[in-house]
Amino acid sequence: xxxxxxxxxxxxxxxxxxxxxxxxxxxxxxxxxxxxxxxxxxxxxxxxxxxxxxxxxxxxxxxxxxxxxxxxxxxxxxxxxxxxxxxxxxxxxxxxxxxxxxxxxxxxxxxxxxxxxxxxxxxxxxxxxxxxxxxxxxxxxxxxxxxxxxxxxxxxxxxxxxxxxxxxxxxxxxxxxxxxxxxxxxxxxxxxxxxxxxxxxxxxxxxxxxxxxxxxxxxxxxxxxxxxxxxxxxxxxxxxxxxxxxxxxxxxxxxxxxxxxxxxxxxxxxxxxxxxxxxxxxxxxxxxxxxxxxxxxxxxxxxxxxxxxxxxxxxxxxxxxxxxxxxxxxx
Amino acid sequence: xxxxxxxxxxxxxxxxxxxxxxxxxxxxxxxxxxxxxxxxxxxxxxxxxxxxxxxxxxxxxxxxxxxxxxxxxxxxxxxxxxxxxxxxxxxxxxxxxxxxxxxxxxxxxxxxxxxxxxxxxxxxxxxxxxxxxxxxxxxxxxxxxxxxxxxxxxxxxxxxxxxxxxxxxxxxxxxxxxxxxxxxxxxxxxxxxxxxxxxxxxxxxxxxxxxxxxxxxxxxxxxxxxxxxxxxxxxxxxxxxxxxxxxxxxxxxxxxxxxxxxxxxxxxxxxxxxxxxx
Numbered sequence: 001x002x003x004x005x006x007x008x009x010x011x012x013x014x015x016x017x018x019x020x021x022x023x024x025x026x027x028x029x030x031x032x033x034x035x036x037x038x039x040x041x042x043x044x045x046x047x048x049x050x051x052x053x054x055x056x057x058x059x060x061x062x063x064x065x066x067x068x069x070x071x072x073x074x075x076x077x078x079x080x081x082x083x084x085x086x087x088x089x090x091x092x093x094x095x096x097x098x099x100x101x102x103x104x105x106x107x108x109x110x111x112x113x114x115x116x117x118x119x120x121x122x123x124x125x126x127x128x129x130x131x132x133x134x135x136x137x138x139x140x141x142x143x144x145x146x147x148x149x150x151x152x153x154x155x156x157x158x159x160x161x162x163x164x165x166x167x168x169x170x171x172x173x174x175x176x177x178x179x180x181x182x183x184x185x186x187x188x189x190x191x192x193x194x195x196x197x198x199x200x201x202x203x204x205x206x207x208x209x210x211x212x213x214x215x216x217x218x219x220x221x222x223x224x225x226x227x228x229x230x231x232x233x234x235x236x237x238x239x240x241x242x243x244x245x246x247x248x249x250x251x252x253x254x255x256x257x258x259x260x261x262x263x264x265x266x267x268x269x270x271x272x273x274x275x276x277x278x279x280x281x282x283x284x285x286x287x288x289x290x291x292x293x294x295x296x297x298x299x300x301x302x303x304x305x306x307x308x309x310x311x312x313x314x315x316x317x318x319x320x321x322x323x324x325x326x327x328x329x330x331x
Numbered sequence: 332x333x334x335x336x337x338x339x340x341x342x343x344x345x346x347x348x349x350x351x352x353x354x355x356x357x358x359x360x361x362x363x364x365x366x367x368x369x370x371x372x373x374x375x376x377x378x379x380x381x382x383x384x385x386x387x388x389x390x391x392x393x394x395x396x397x398x399x400x401x402x403x404x405x406x407x408x409x410x411x412x413x414x415x416x417x418x419x420x421x422x423x424x425x426x427x428x429x430x431x432x433x434x435x436x437x438x439x440x441x442x443x444x445x446x447x448x449x450x451x452x453x454x455x456x457x458x459x460x461x462x463x464x465x466x467x468x469x470x471x472x473x474x475x476x477x478x479x480x481x482x483x484x485x486x487x488x489x490x491x492x493x494x495x496x497x498x499x500x501x502x503x504x505x506x507x508x509x510x511x512x513x514x515x516x517x518x519x520x521x522x523x524x525x526x527x528x529x530x531x532x533x534x535x536x537x538x539x540x541x542x543x544x545x546x547x548x549x550x551x552x553x554x555x556x557x558x559x560x561x562x563x564x565x566x567x568x569x570x571x572x573x574x575x576x577x578x579x580x581x582x583x584x585x586x587x588x589x590x591x592x593x594x595x596x597x598x599x600x601x602x603x604x605x606x607x608x609x
Contacts, residue, residue, distance in 0.1 A: 220513065
């Protein structure tokens with residue numbers, strides 16, 4: 001249709017140029033067949049393949065959610081369990097049918113908070129150093145080292161906490177105050193574990209700030225520190241916040257360190273030098289034992305898992321929101 | 332302030348100014364054998380020019396002739412490029428700003444800059460103007476400073492009702508005038524402009540040019556431009572740069588804009604102005 005009207009325009013002299021038929025050996029129908037839509041088998045195949053890959057991960061997630069929800073439902077429908085007690089009870093002792101999640105939840109909060117207290121300031125400072133101060137050569141050496149740190153298995157960190165951090169704390173604060181298993185040690189080492197994550201993600205956010213903003217600051221007589229702290233960091237704030245939240249959800253979900261170093265028994269305490277079992281630590285210990293499949297103990301760890309899932313889901317949603325809402329368009 | 336006496340004698344200075352009609356004493360910036368390297372590459376060589384106080388000086392020339400490099404030498408912006416190296420002297424009020432005792436931060440406080448692409452901070456309009464004053468320890472009333480500066484930059488009427496809104500919501504031309512406002516808020520003595528209108532449409536360009544004429548009453552302005560009509564319209568003095576066979580930039584001549592455009596002394600300038608190359 002379009003071709004015909006162009007052709008008419010050409011014939012009537014409205015447009016400059018030649019008709020397709022004017023060229024030797026080429027006719028209008030040749031052009032039409034050249035432009036004809038072609039079927040590409042490879043393209044169809046790869047599209048289907050990629051779709052299946054995407055679908056598998058989504059279906060797996062749905063499957064996990066189903067199992068979590070189903071088993072949790074069995075737990076909550078049990079006549080020995082009350083929802084109110086679950087959320088407010090300060091004792092978690094399945095043997096005597098006490099299911100109050102607070103001690104586990106509290107321990108998770110303490111270890112995660114300690115970890116974040118370590119990782120956020122250190123990680124952000126390291127990121128500012130890498131992005132604003134380090135020469136390209138220094139950055140080239142430091143970043144891979146940081147990534148190696150991220151590659152150490154968490155079980156190694158767990159033993160590091162138990163065999164190095166705990167003795168250190170006991171030397172510093174006295175063996176009477178610091179128990180052998182304690183949340184402080186686990187939290188501190190967990191902070192070291194999530195440090196590379198915070199650093200790396202914050203550094204990405206800082207590096208993404210366009211150089212023109214730095215130039216603008218320098219041209220106003222700003223020092224390097226003023227430029228970094230008052231222009232670059234605020235401009236990268238959404239990315240940095242997202243890094244913090246993802247680090248928080250990693251800390252909440254972290255298992256091996258707390259299972260090894262924090263303690264093996266739920267206890268409701270605010271003292272970080274006392275032993276306390278976190279949600280993840282409890283799941284690991286209980287699922288390692290010999291539980292029968294339809295017992296209430298067995299179902300209870302799914303309920304804890306579901307709570308963990310909601311916590312990290314909430315954090316990830318908040319982080320998504322922050323990134324989207326405060327994403328700064330620089331141009 | 333440490334005063335380092337110029338390393339050049341008066342005669343030498345006179346010698347390098349011999350082609351220019353300006354009288355010494357009204358000089359905002361002058362350079363002596365300014366040569367700038369990026370690593371081993373010589374970007375510009377042997378630049379001897381001077382810039383009149385409270386006038387607009389335009390740098391023109393083909394791409395890659397080092398106009399911007401020279402401009403960025405005037406507020407030590409090239410320091411930010413690790414491989415950049417500067418030889419010769421840039422005298423600002425008689426002081427070589429590349430002397431070892433000189434603090435680049437202090438230089439930039441006195442020699443402001445406006446960039447090619449508008450680069451407002453991702454902050455409010457108010458904050459953009461107040462930022463420079465704040466970090467430089469401004470003690471006065473910031474509200475007044477912001478209003479006075481925005482009026483000066485001919486932007487007040489357009490933004491007075493939305494000072495707390497993001498500067499990024501402004502149009503390109505408004506953003507660029509905000510960047511000019513931000514630069515003059517700390518009251519520099521010289522404003523460097525690196526192709527300030529090349530990213531803007533003709534109307535916005537015109538407004539920037541008008542603003543430059545107004546600002547020239549109080550400030551010395553040096554503007555790099557690719558647009559020869561702009562140089563002819565807006566500047567009092569023009570320096571013409573070229574690039575040699577080693578890709579190093581050098582200055583061919585400088586003088587009153589009228590003379591450079593109507594009666595250039597150098598054949599190369601004439602060829603460039605009449606559009607025979609470049």
